Amino acid sequence: MSALDLKDVRKVYGDGDQKVVALDNVSLSVADNEMLFIMGPSGSGKTTLLTVAGGLLQATSGSVVVGGTDISGFDGRELAAFRRDRIGFVFQAVNLVPFLTARENLLLVRQFGGGKIDTDARDRADSLLTDLGLADRAGNLPSQLSGGQQQRVAIGRALMNEPPLVLVDEPTSSLDSELGQQVMELLTKEIKSRGLAAVVVTHDDRILDFADRIVQIVDGKLTSDSSDNSSASPSGR
Amino acid sequence: MSIALKELWRQPQRFLPVWVALTLLVVLLVILAGFLDGLSRSQTGPYRAYDGDVFVLSDDANLQVQRSRVSADALTDQGLDDVADVGFLDAAFTVAAVEGTATGNTSSDNSDDGTNLQDVALYGYSMSSSVLPHAPDAGEVVVDKQLTRQIDVEVGDRLVLGPSAEPMTVAAIVDDLSAGAPTLWVNGDEWRRLVGTINPALLPPSGQHLALIAQPGADIKASTVVEQVDQIDGLEAADVADMIGALSVVQQQNATFTAIIGVTFVVSLLVVALFFALITLEQTRLYAVFKALGATTRELLTGISVQAVVLTLIALAVGMAISAVLVAALPPTLPVRVLPTRLLEVAVGLLVTSVIGGLLTARRLLRIDPASSIG
Ligand SMILES: Nc1ncnc2c1ncn2[C@@H]1O[C@H](COP(=O)(O)OP(=O)(O)O)[C@@H](O)[C@H]1O
Ligand SMILES: [Mg+2]
Numbered sequence: 001m002s003a004l005d006l007k008d009v010r011k012v013y014g015d016g017d018q019k020v021v022a023l024d025n026v027s028l029s030v031a032d033n034e035m036l037f038i039m040g041p042s043g044s045g046k047t048t049l050l051t052v053a054g055g056l057l058q059a060t061s062g063s064v065v066v067g068g069t070d071i072s073g074f075d076g077r078e079l080a081a082f083r084r085d086r087i088g089f090v091f092q093a094v095n096l097v098p099f100l101t102a103r104e105n106l107l108l109v110r111q112f113g114g115g116k117i118d119t120d121a122r123d124r125a126d127s128l129l130t131d132l133g134l135a136d137r138a139g140n141l142p143s144q145l146s147g148g149q150q151q152r153v154a155i156g157r158a159l160m161n162e163p164p165l166v167l168v169d170e171p172t173s174s175l176d177s178e179l180g181q182q183v184m185e186l187l188t189k190e191i192k193s194r195g196l197a198a199v200v201v202t203h204d205d206r207i208l209d210f211a212d213r214i215v216q217i218v219d220g221k222l223t224s225d226s227s228d229n230s231s232a233s234p235s236g237r
Numbered sequence: 238m239s240i241a242l243k244e245l246w247r248q249p250q251r252f253l254p255v256w257v258a259l260t261l262l263v264v265l266l267v268i269l270a271g272f273l274d275g276l277s278r279s280q281t282g283p284y285r286a287y288d289g290d291v292f293v294l295s296d297d298a299n300l301q302v303q304r305s306r307v308s309a310d311a312l313t314d315q316g317l318d319d320v321a322d323v324g325f326l327d328a329a330f331t332v333a334a335v336e337g338t339a340t341g342n343t344s345s346d347n348s349d350d351g352t353n354l355q356d357v358a359l360y361g362y363s364m365s366s367s368v369l370p371h372a373p374d375a376g377e378v379v380v381d382k383q384l385t386r387q388i389d390v391e392v393g394d395r396l397v398l399g400p401s402a403e404p405m406t407v408a409a410i411v412d413d414l415s416a417g418a419p420t421l422w423v424n425g426d427e428w429r430r431l432v433g434t435i436n437p438a439l440l441p442p443s444g445q446h447l448a449l450i451a452q453p454g455a456d457i458k459a460s461t462v463v464e465q466v467d468q469i470d471g472l473e474a475a476d477v478a479d480m481i482g483a484l485s486v487v488q489q490q491n492a493t494f495t496a497i498i499g500v501t502f503v504v505s506l507l508v509v510a511l512f513f514a515l516i517t518l519e520q521t522r523l524y525a526v527f528k529a530l531g532a533t534t535r536e537l538l539t540g541i542s543v544q545a546v547v548l549t550l551i552a553l554a555v556g557m558a559i560s561a562v563l564v565a566a567l568p569p570t571l572p573v574r575v576l577p578t579r580l581l582e583v584a585v586g587l588l589v590t591s592v593i594g595g596l597l598t599a600r601r602l603l604r605i606d607p608a609s610s611i612g
Binding site for chain 2: 047050051054056057076077079080081083084085089091092095097098099100104108109111112113141157161169
């Protein structure tokens with residue numbers, strides 16, 4: 001069973017003259033424990049692909065199967081529960097909650113869907129923060145953290161609910177080269193050590209070494225036979 | 238949801254405008270309600286003096302005491318076993334002053350007239366009640382507290398009544414029994430004598446009163462006596478609440494203040510609804526992120542309701558404290574009366590109003606697309 005299976009997925013925005021085909025019969029499979037990178041120019045449909053795979057939007061047609069569950073027919077409430085339990089999002093814009101501390105930003109995702117913050121959740125948040133080198137920053141608000149630290153909190157939040165699939169949108173777009181490398185190293189370590197699958201969207205070719213496999217997307221179509229970094233984990237640097 | 242409360246504690250400045258507005262609205266509501274109850278109370282003292290008793294008027298009087306004429310023995314020999322005692326009530330308006338201060342008969346002293354001569358309602362009565370003592374002797378008068386707020390008068394002082402300045406000694410001071418003016422209470426004979434000097438035209442024919450008052454026997458409900466008296470030809474009876482309700486001045490005041498209070502609640506609703514609509518607009522991105530992370534619209538709505546309730550509770554506490562200070566600072570002659578039940582109504586009303594105001598963001602929240610958190 002693969003972590004993500006897209007079959008003939010089309011996503012069309014608008015209709016009539018305004019019609020935009022953002023995903024054009026995309027079929028894609030991401031194995032468990034695989035880190036897939038999607039590269040493509042701006043407007044090619046990368047974000048749309050993440051949106052559909054993560055249950056933020058329903059595909060116009062085709063099937064989206066995540067960890068064996070077909071989410072194509074889910075309603076809004078089912079999708080919300082699905083996103084909470086099965087998907088970890090790392091947003092391009094980081095999107096931390098400004099009035100919550102680093103630790104509370106992690107615990108946040110436990111509270112939705114009527115969840116409670118128990119000792120288990122607290123322990124997990126603390127160990128994630130420690131893994132991410134943020135143990136001494138747990139009580140800081142996002143505004144008191146650097147860009148790289150904020151991105152690391154966002155990674156911790158994505159991993160908080162132990163999702164089998166992590167979706168990452170342009171993780172290094174707001175970081176300089178060195179910080180970008182550090183964040184990618186951490187992200188890869190966290191994902192690999194937990195045996196998770198990840199889809200990383202980027203147009204930053206300095207981080208392609210972290211990919212297990214790279215897929216190109218142009219005008220909503222995946223180009224076949226993408227390059228394959230067969231090594232399971234990147235060489236540390 | 239504790240996220241909503243954390244937002245409130247950590248970013249209080251964002252909620253300050255609506256909190257200030259709500260606090261001011263609480264003050265306004267408490268003062269308005271205070272006037273509603275105070276004004277009504279200031280018109281109804283003689284009825285409240287006979288709380289629990291039954292007023293008996295002529296059936297053409299429409300429950301207006303001034304229009305009623307009842308024979309003094311209208312209730313005797315009627316076989317009203319449920320009536321323990323019967324008294325009467327007569328009323329007329331006149332003026333009064335502390336003896337020696339009213340020099341109103343020369344034109345040069347006109348200014349003194351205005352300050353020392355008080356409009357008063359003069360009542361003749363026979364039956365004591367929980368508020369009224371036994372009817373005083375000839376030459377004596379019972380005054381209500383409202384008069385002592387307007388002029389300096391104590392038990393034993395002498396008042397002069399009416400245009401001919403009839404001297405009367407203050408025998409007792411009772412609780413506020415205002416009837417649009419302070420009230421003076423004398424026995425039935427004295428009332429006839431005094432009104433004879435004030436305006437003989439106001440005197441009912443001998444052997445008649447404006448109203449009778451029937452006191453129900455032990456364990457008898459006022460409504461039972463009302464029903465029995467209504468059977469008697471030419472008479473109409475009402476309990477105190479119905480007598481007060483029939484006062485057109487009370488009806489008008491209630492209608493006016495209820496309307497103003499209603500408008501104030503509508504304003505509160507708009508304030509809360511607009512504020513949270515703005516907050517939602519401002520935080521569309523954040524709410525989209527919440528949704529992307531698994532929050533439902535209902536959870537977001539619960540968060541906003543919690544914020545509305547907490548803001549309103551704090552506004553109520555502070556607003557009521559401010560109102561208490563304000564009311565204490567008002568001159569005692571102003572008819573403001575703050576009743577605990579009314580405060581509870583204001584509190585419950587405002588809480589309901591703000592929750593509704595918060596819930597009006599539902600459509601906006603529903604339309605927030607979780608996909609807009611990404612890209
Ligand atoms: N909400 C939307 N409504 C209409 N068109 C959209 C919307 N989102 C994206 N598009 C269009 O779909 C195409 C793919 O966009 P996107 O997935 O954001 O590309 P990328 O992330 O690769 O830049 C673009 O042409 C874009 O204009
Ligand atoms: Mg994009």
